[in-house]
Amino acid sequence: MRDFILKRMIAVILAFIFVYGFYVILHGHISPGGSFAGGIIVSLSFIAFATVYGIDKGKEKLPEKFLVWVESYGTLWYGLMGLVGICKGAPFLANKLAGIDLGVPGTLSSGGLIGLIGFGVGIRVASTMITLFYTLMEGDA
Amino acid sequence: MMTSWTTHLPVFVVILPLFVGFILPTLARRLRLVENLVIAVEVISFVMAAALAVLLFKQNGSPIPYAMGGWPAPWGIRIIADNLGVLFLLVIAIVGLPIALYTKGNLREEVGGRSRTARFYALYLLLMGALAGMAVTNDLFNVFVLVEVATLSACGLVSAHRNPRAAEAAFNYLILATLGSGLVMGSIGFLYITTGHLNMEFAARELAQVWQHSPHVVWMAASFMLTGFGVKAAMFPLHVWLPDAHSMAPTPGSAVLSGLAVKGYLICLLKILYNVFGQTLMRHFTMHHVLTAAGIAAILAGSILALRQDELKRRLAYSTVAQVGYIILGFGFVNQRGLAGSLFYLASHALIKSTLFLTAGAIISATGKTKVSELAGVGRKMPLTMGAFTVASLGLVGIPLFSGFVGKWHLLLGSFESGNFAAAAVILAGSVFCAAYLFPILRNAYFQETPGENWQDPGMAQRAAFVLLSAAIIFFGILPTPLLTLAQRAAADLLFLQ
Amino acid sequence: MTTFLEKLLINYPYVISVILFFIGTLIILTQSNLFKKLLGINVMETATFLMFIAAGNIRGGAVPILSDTNAPYINPLPSALMLTGIVVSISVTAFALALILRLYREYGTVDANEIARLRNGGMEK
Numbered sequence: 033m034r035d036f037i038l039k040r041m042i043a044v045i046l047a048f049i050f051v052y053g054f055y056v057i058l059h060g061h062i063s064p065g066g067s068f069a070g071g072i073i074v075s076l077s078f079i080a081f082a083t084v085y086g087i088d089k090g091k092e093k094l095p096e097k098f099l100v101w102v103e104s105y106g107t108l109w110y111g112l113m114g115l116v117g118i119c120k121g122a123p124f125l126a127n128k129l130a131g132i133d134l135g136v137p138g139t140l141s142s143g144g145l146i147g148l149i150g151f152g153v154g155i156r157v158a159s160t161m162i163t164l165f166y167t168l169m170e171g172d173a
Numbered sequence: 174m175m176t177s178w179t180t181h182l183p184v185f186v187v188i189l190p191l192f193v194g195f196i197l198p199t200l201a202r203r204l205r206l207v208e209n210l211v212i213a214v215e216v217i218s219f220v221m222a223a224a225l226a227v228l229l230f231k232q233n234g235s236p237i238p239y240a241m242g243g244w245p246a247p248w249g250i251r252i253i254a255d256n257l258g259v260l261f262l263l264v265i266a267i268v269g270l271p272i273a274l275y276t277k278g279n280l281r282e283e284v285g286g287r288s289r290t291a292r293f294y295a296l297y298l299l300l301m302g303a304l305a306g307m308a309v310t311n312d313l314f315n316v317f318v319l320v321e322v323a324t325l326s327a328c329g330l331v332s333a334h335r336n337p338r339a340a341e342a343a344f345n346y347l348i349l350a351t352l353g354s355g356l357v358m359g360s361i362g363f364l365y366i367t368t369g370h371l372n373m374e375f376a377a378r379e380l381a382q383v384w385q386h387s388p389h390v391v392w393m394a395a396s397f398m399l400t401g402f403g404v405k406a407a408m409f410p411l412h413v414w415l416p417d418a419h420s421m422a423p424t425p426g427s428a429v430l431s432g433l434a435v436k437g438y439l440i441c442l443l444k445i446l447y448n449v450f451g452q453t454l455m456r457h458f459t460m461h462h463v464l465t466a467a468g469i470a471a472i473l474a475g476s477i478l479a480l481r482q483d484e485l486k487r488r489l490a491y492s493t494v495a496q497v498g499y500i501i502l503g504f505g506f507v508n509q510r511g512l513a514g515s516l517f518y519l520a521s522h523a524l525i526k527s528t529l530f531l532t533a534g535a536i537i538s539a540t541g542k543t544k545v546s547e548l549a550g551v552g553r554k555m556p557l558t559m560g561a562f563t564v565a566s567l568g569l570v571g572i573p574l575f576s577g578f579v580g581k582w583h584l585l586l587g588s589f590e591s592g593n594f595a596a597a598a599v600i601l602a603g604s605v606f607c608a609a610y611l612f613p614i615l616r617n618a619y620f621q622e623t624p625g626e627n628w629q630d631p632g633m634a635q636r637a638a639f640v641l642l643s644a645a646i647i648f649f650g651i652l653p654t655p656l657l658t659l660a661q662r663a664a665a666d667l668l669f670l671q
Numbered sequence: 672m673t674t675f676l677e678k679l680l681i682n683y684p685y686v687i688s689v690i691l692f693f694i695g696t697l698i699i700l701t702q703s704n705l706f707k708k709l710l711g712i713n714v715m716e717t718a719t720f721l722m723f724i725a726a727g728n729i730r731g732g733a734v735p736i737l738s739d740t741n742a743p744y745i746n747p748l749p750s751a752l753m754l755t756g757i758v759v760s761i762s763v764t765a766f767a768l769a770l771i772l773r774l775y776r777e778y779g780t781v782d783a784n785e786i787a788r789l790r791n792g793g794m795e796k
Binding site for chain 1: 734736737754758765768769772
Binding site: 314317318321325328329332337338340341343344347348351352354355358359362365366371 | 692695696699705708709712715716718719722723726748749752755756759762763766767770771773774777778786790
């Protein structure tokens, strides 16, 4: 696409969509949304970029190898967070029982490990969505 | 310290293959490492399943519960390693290790490039994790999620083959399996609306009290559940996807699909039918008659269809339809002998059918011939491969001293106990049919003229896989007691006998 | 004592979800176009989502987030479950689309009957 307005608009909006996506991911435990919805929003920012600037330019910015890496280790991160409970002598995925200070209800830190787990899931969802987009877009060629 | 680690075993069994599976695609450059990692995971899973079995025997079969995140039962998710679960975990571990060995250095011929092969392994471990989850889960919605994970990775395993026909088979499988999981999810919805619980024990307790207020909804939940899992487990009239999918997949994929994936759905169906609906409701809705009728139809129709196939892998795939019939038949007897026989048959069929598929794959890749009629003289050229095939065939037919016999014997006892002599006759007839479609292959392989071609047994890892599987088939035929005790206790748990 | 029809009218979300479910199933079983089959699956899964969410809803209930309202909270569990269901349905759709692409590249059509005809024709040659 060679549309000047579209390209400038995406360049401006992209950062905001990106940040909003991470906001939704990190506030999953105190407001609507969460890692899945947030991850989709993060991926949308990039899909919009690749749609307007062309898929080759998109692959230059985010190579598929990097996406595979994020996808795999994002999930592993979830597993490691689950193991924190076991290392502290509590069951798998334990949060408060693992001795984590949950703070005041309704604040950002009140989720304990949930925020960290959500971050891993969020980047995983985002990278999976972008991979799917690449896979399906290549069918045109 | 030791005791604290053993308490976490039920959850480690599930998460180890899942999380190792997820990092495999990043290691696509180092395929040897991936292969060894998969074998290591299978060995560790086997050790963990064996440790759980030992723990269970020490406690005389009282289940080992585990609360995820420390939340107690109706609020949190509680997984339970009971007799049924540990039996299935053992089966997964015993069958999974030889399949992983078989794939060593042998997969790229059928699958293609490095990253595709690494993804195949990732899907394989994902399927293993989902199956282990089905063994220990005690929550209705987790059943749905695990079933979906297993279905998607199974479809991925089918479509991993380079042949475009595999993609077509995988698509048909995906569509029908998703139809099945839609039905399962609908059924779980009805159960949740009527009982307000997703935990199986609590749902069962509530269902026993309230089902009379809305019998039609409960009846619909039961029939949706039966049809949904029926599609996924290839219960006879719903088996149309199975022959294509199981014969088009790469060889280790066929082995794991026919040997384990189908069994996972059957275990889920068994858990929900007996643990949630309970035998009273099953008898009220005459579900045991439906199961028995489907089992009889599957044995007869599957065997006859298998007889007519000339392609080796397709013949084995139709044979799976018939053998699933035996297992479902046992579910329908609603007595301890029949259920124990059915569970033991499930275990032995998992061993036997994966042996048959792996050896068939080795024969096909060595000779390049896929038709039964072309395989004259294989037995003399590839003695070890054909030997394992022979052991498995004898086991499937149900010759004494092989594991299939013990399962069939207990199924027969169960059918007499429930007074169903037609089923007993069909069990025996099924064995005859089974001999009719397997023994000609053996006769051709051993007693026909040997052609001049240079066919050979496969490499060391594959030979080790065949030896392990045949040894397991013979071991459980001569010494069935440990597995049979587990199956009998599991049956007693399901029927709430003390 | 309410009549059967009144019961149906009160529980209209369930009625709609059952109708949608069977429309989806019908599309899957009768259409030979692979894309339409996939759309049928999506309709069917949406029907089950609707049923779960209707089961958790209370008319006039409040959002289950910490706030000052006195209205009864709706049940958040079915919505959370359906989020998982939606994720699963997205994976199924994506995987099926990838398979359709592969089939299209191989056979040049997305019609199941056409593909079967091409495949059998190829085998005879």
